[in-house]
Amino acid sequence: MATHPNLRLTDARGITWVGAIVNVILSVVKIGGGWVGHSQAMVADGIHSLSDILTDVATLITLRYAAEPEDEGHPYGHGKIESVGAAIVGTVLGMVGFELMMDGGQRLYRFWAGSSPAVAPVAPYILGLALLSIVSKEILYQLTVRIGRREHNAVLVANAWHHRSDALSSVVVLVGVGGIFLWHLQWLDAAAAVLVAVMILKVAVDILRDAVADLTDRALSNEERRRLREVVEGVEGVIAYHEMRTRRFGGRALVDLHVQVAPYISVSEGHQIAERARWALRGADPHLIDVMVHVDSEDDVGRGRRRQGLPSRADLEPFLPGQIHQIHYLQGRVEVDLLLRPGQAVDRQVVVELQQRWPAVEIRATFTHE
Numbered sequence: 078m079a080t081h082p083n084l085r086l087t088d089a090r091g092i093t094w095v096g097a098i099v100n101v102i103l104s105v106v107k108i109g110g111g112w113v114g115h116s117q118a119m120v121a122d123g124i125h126s127l128s129d130i131l132t133d134v135a136t137l138i139t140l141r142y143a144a145e146p147e148d149e150g151h152p153y154g155h156g157k158i159e160s161v162g163a164a165i166v167g168t169v170l171g172m173v174g175f176e177l178m179m180d181g182g183q184r185l186y187r188f189w190a191g192s193s194p195a196v197a198p199v200a201p202y203i204l205g206l207a208l209l210s211i212v213s214k215e216i217l218y219q220l221t222v223r224i225g226r227r228e229h230n231a232v233l234v235a236n237a238w239h240h241r242s243d244a245l246s247s248v249v250v251l252v253g254v255g256g257i258f259l260w261h262l263q264w265l266d267a268a269a270a271v272l273v274a275v276m277i278l279k280v281a282v283d284i285l286r287d288a289v290a291d292l293t294d295r296a297l298s299n300e301e302r303r304r305l306r307e308v309v310e311g312v313e314g315v316i317a318y319h320e321m322r323t324r325r326f327g328g329r330a331l332v333d334l335h336v337q338v339a340p341y342i343s344v345s346e347g348h349q350i351a352e353r354a355r356w357a358l359r360g361a362d363p364h365l366i367d368v369m370v371h372v373d374s375e376d377d378v379g380r381g382r383r384r385q386g387l388p389s390r391a392d393l394e395p396f397l398p399g400q401i402h403q404i405h406y407l408q409g410r411v412e413v414d415l416l417l418r419p420g421q422a423v424d425r426q427v428v429v430e431l432q433q434r435w436p437a438v439e440i441r442a443t444f445t446h447e
Contacts, residue, residue, distance in 0.1 A: 097133035114200030160291035162232035167284030174277030181270030214244035314350035333369035
């Protein structure tokens with residue numbers, strides 16, 4: 078099995094390929110060595126390494142499809158595939174932990190019940206195989222988790238913990254076999270197996286919890302949201318903001334919010350302020366793949382019903398044909414700016430009729446032109 082020439086050890090796929098190669102070698106060595114050396118614990122540890130190969134394959138498939146660009150069917154990209162992959166890895170990890178716990182528990186029970194079979198002589202080199210597994214898998218864990226956290230890649234972090242679980246199961250072999258050689262404590266490997274299995278199950282639960290949270294649109298952390306709020310507050314033209322919502326999937330995130338701008342500026346200026354806010358947020362966090370900014374002329378939280386039933390330009394135009402310059406919807410009222418020719422006055426009867434039909438309407442100002 079050879080790595081792609083363009084893959085590097087510092088890449089997510091590169092380190093996963095390296096892990097897969099190491100897992101293949103360790104599986105063959107541990108299963109073969111355990112069988113020849115009469116160590117059932119080492120054979121079981123080798124089977125654990127085989128499960129690591131499965132998660133490596135799941136990780137590589139996930140990384141391949143998660144990197145696909147946006148398309149018509151997935152306008153926000155394929156980032157949630159990372160969370161699905163993490164859930165798969167967490168599930169496999171949980172199954173391995175549960176199996177180790179049940180096996181260790183059964184061996185402990187047989188020991189306490191006095192029905193434990195005699196321990197076959199174990200070859201001393203089994204200790205060396207256990208040490209080799211511990212060192213190699215801990216190195217893989219450190220490299221993989223570092224890249225996964227740097228790239229905010231949930232499935233890579235989950236796979237890193239699978240490497241560590243394999244290292245921990247090798248610790249079980251080391252302690253158990255070592256205890257047999259040094260103190261003749263035949264129950265020690267079973268007790269250690271149960272302890273490590275509980276640790277593995279906890280890691281699996283944590284991975285699954287985070288994966289499910291991402292799949293159900295979990296918000297960014299309090300610290301991340303605090304940094305984003307500071308960025309918005311520093312944008313020129315933003316008077317205030319509200320209704321900031323965030324959601325994460327895989328190593329990516331989305332943000333949408335409302336920004337309040339001065340009430341009488343032009344639409345294009347308000348749009349430009351919104352764009353400045355969007356650019357600032359994207360620049361502050363490269364993992365934001367999209368920022369949606371809604372422009373408000375006032376703080377409109379909870380005021381949606383107050384705007385229902387207010388007249389539109391099409392409603393007002395028959396009363397003021399050719400005179401309407403701008404319409405402002407503020408504080409539940411409709412302020413109409415008129416464009417009048419020199420000497421032309423506002424028809425007060427029309428204003429009265431308008432206000433009888435829509436009491437919220439008021440004529441705010443007039444402008445003239447030649």
